[in-house]
Amino acid sequence: MAILATEELTKQFPRVTALRQLTVTAGTGVTGLVGANGAGKSTLIKILLGLLPPTSGRAQVLDMDVGTHGAQIRRVVGYMPEHDCLPPDVSATEFVVHMAQMSGLPRTAARERAADTLRHVGLHEERYRPIGGYSTGMRQRVKLAQALVHDPQLVFLDEPTNGLDPQGRDDMLALIRRIGSEFGISVLVTSHLLGELERVCDHVIVIDGGTLLRSSAISEFTQATQALAVEVEEGLEPLAARLSQVGESVAVQGRLLTVEVRSDETYDAVRDAVCDLDLNLIRLEQRHGRIEDVFRV
Amino acid sequence: MTAVIHDIGYRRYDGPRLGRFPAALALARHSLRGAYGLGRPAKSKILPFLIAAIMMLPAVVSIAVMALLKQEAISYPAYMVTMEAVIAIFLATQSPYMVAPDLRFRVLPLYLSRPVGIVDYVGAKLAALATALFVLLAVPLTILFIGELLIDLPGPPHTHDYLAALVGGVVLSVLLASIGLALASFTPRRGLGVASVIAFYLFTSAVSAVFVGVLQSVGKSEAAAWAWLANPFFLVDAVQVWLFGTNPIGDGYPPGPWALVIVLVVTALAVLGLLARYRKAATA
Numbered sequence: 001m002a003i004l005a006t007e008e009l010t011k012q013f014p015r016v017t018a019l020r021q022l023t024v025t026a027g028t029g030v031t032g033l034v035g036a037n038g039a040g041k042s043t044l045i046k047i048l049l050g051l052l053p054p055t056s057g058r059a060q061v062l063d064m065d066v067g068t069h070g071a072q073i074r075r076v077v078g079y080m081p082e083h084d085c086l087p088p089d090v091s092a093t094e095f096v097v098h099m100a101q102m103s104g105l106p107r108t109a110a111r112e113r114a115a116d117t118l119r120h121v122g123l124h125e126e127r128y129r130p131i132g133g134y135s136t137g138m139r140q141r142v143k144l145a146q147a148l149v150h151d152p153q154l155v156f157l158d159e160p161t162n163g164l165d166p167q168g169r170d171d172m173l174a175l176i177r178r179i180g181s182e183f184g185i186s187v188l189v190t191s192h193l194l195g196e197l198e199r200v201c202d203h204v205i206v207i208d209g210g211t212l213l214r215s216s217a218i219s220e221f222t223q224a225t226q227a228l229a230v231e232v233e234e235g236l237e238p239l240a241a242r243l244s245q246v247g248e249s250v251a252v253q254g255r256l257l258t259v260e261v262r263s264d265e266t267y268d269a270v271r272d273a274v275c276d277l278d279l280n281l282i283r284l285e286q287r288h289g290r291i292e293d294v295f296r297v
Numbered sequence: 298m299t300a301v302i303h304d305i306g307y308r309r310y311d312g313p314r315l316g317r318f319p320a321a322l323a324l325a326r327h328s329l330r331g332a333y334g335l336g337r338p339a340k341s342k343i344l345p346f347l348i349a350a351i352m353m354l355p356a357v358v359s360i361a362v363m364a365l366l367k368q369e370a371i372s373y374p375a376y377m378v379t380m381e382a383v384i385a386i387f388l389a390t391q392s393p394y395m396v397a398p399d400l401r402f403r404v405l406p407l408y409l410s411r412p413v414g415i416v417d418y419v420g421a422k423l424a425a426l427a428t429a430l431f432v433l434l435a436v437p438l439t440i441l442f443i444g445e446l447l448i449d450l451p452g453p454p455h456t457h458d459y460l461a462a463l464v465g466g467v468v469l470s471v472l473l474a475s476i477g478l479a480l481a482s483f484t485p486r487r488g489l490g491v492a493s494v495i496a497f498y499l500f501t502s503a504v505s506a507v508f509v510g511v512l513q514s515v516g517k518s519e520a521a522a523w524a525w526l527a528n529p530f531f532l533v534d535a536v537q538v539w540l541f542g543t544n545p546i547g548d549g550y551p552p553g554p555w556a557l558v559i560v561l562v563v564t565a566l567a568v569l570g571l572l573a574r575y576r577k578a579a580t581a
Contacts, residue, residue: 075314077410079407087404104412
């Protein structure tokens with residue numbers, strides 16, 4: 001099932017064109033939406049939420065049209081904005097309970113869900129203190145909790161790792177992965193950092209200047225440039241020569257030998273060559289192509 | 298014995314999902330509580346409750362006068378005009394609270410990404426502030442009426458005046474709430490919101506008083522009657538006079554339903570302004 005689909009979607013602001021005939025679909029699981037600042041990521045999310053009317057084209061979320069079914073979409077979708085959106089003088093618990101009620105949950109259910117959700121995002125005793133005293137990491141967790149509290153089918157997370165330190169970034173990414181797998185909630189997550197999304201996404205959409213650069217499963221991104229890194233104690237040159245002889249494409253990078261993986265036989269070829277030449281193998285590892293590579297073409 | 302904490306994992310919610318109206322009602326209730334500082338830090342409670350206490354003073358004094366002198370001290374329809382400055386201060390301090398934080402801390406997108414729409418949001422905030430204002434006025438009026446019934450003045454009780462004042466209170470609350478919110482919603486800064494609402498009140502009451510004074514001194518009492526209506530409190534008093542034939546506080550108002558027409562037009566304009574303001578904020 002497609003969680004979202006756009007068709008020739010265009011959004012024109014008085015001064016800029018934010019989206020230009022964007023046609024893209026995404027399935028269940030975690031979908032990354034990658035692009036530089038101003039690429040049109042936030043505009044796309046606002047259109048998908050039905051908050052911004054598109055200039056032309058169509059968009060569907062969970063098989064509902066954003067133009068005609070905005071209210072129904074917003075009942076089953078969660079949204080974590082990029083910007084700060086928390087009042088400082090209430091506690092996280094009060095705030096998330098209130099937001100659950102705004103999603104239509106009865107008061108007692110709202111309380112239960114808020115407690116559950118705050119625990120899942122990793123806010124414990126501090127949830128009773130006013131939000132004004134929270135760190136950036138805690139604020140991001142509260143923002144995430146309010147997006148999840150009504151148990152949506154799909155969440156839009158706009159730059160959730162913004163402003164976090166490396167540890168906080170890792171925690172947030174792990175949480176996003178859990179939302180997609182363990183919680184069973186589909187995720188559309190945006191970032192301008194390509195590298196961090198490939199760790200958590202099943203599918204990546206890359207947009208630039210409002211147009212689609214690429215949309216494909218994460219496996220395709222990495223498969224395309226899959227390679228093996230081989231390190232041996234001595235005898236890198238003979239190994240390279242031997243592998244070229246049997247038809248593998250190799251490149252020497254300092255003390256490492258990079259072998260392009262064409263099929264499973266490549267692994268056998270490397271093993272046989274190392275054995276035949278009687279070399280001491282130190283390292284043999286997968287080298288994933290990075291999402292950045294789509295920009296290097 | 299060992300205690301084990303089981304991680305029960307993520308639980309789905311399959312309970313009821315209420316629609317827009319219950320959500321808007323919850324927002325109105327939340328905002329109404331907030332107008333009196335309930336569910337907010339202790340210092341937010343001081344001003345609304347102080348104002349509510351001041352609003353009680355004429356009722357208490359009046360009951361004492363009735364008990365001792367056996368005569369009416371303050372008429373019900375006159376209550377709101379007598380206390381106009383106090384009501385205006387409540388309006389000025391509480392209307393920015395209703396709208397400014399959501400704009401300033403950018404909470405609004407969180408509401409709008411839910412079933413709650415702009416109309417629901419604005420409607421809930423208006424209902425909350427109007428109810429808060431009405432409670433501010435209706436509680437002392439009701440206590441005064443209970444006092445009058447208990448003291449049992451000679452002659453029939455002023456039930457008609459009491460009910461007229463309550464209806465006037467509803468009209469005043471809706472009018473002031475829509476003006477107050479419309480003014481306050483134009484700035485995310487609370488202090489500026491307070492200042493603009495107070496400035497509006499001072500301006501209208503000063504303009505009204507000056508024109509009434511000048512027009513009366515040159516003998517144009519008919520025009521002076523219209524000048525009273527520039528002050529929202531006298532405007533609503535004029536509505537009470539037209540609807541219920543109560544005694545006017547000013548020296549008489551223009552005959553006919555004009556006061557009510559003005560109230561409706563001003564309220565409609567303020568609400569339209571509010572909706573336009575939020576439509577713009579929603580897409581920002």
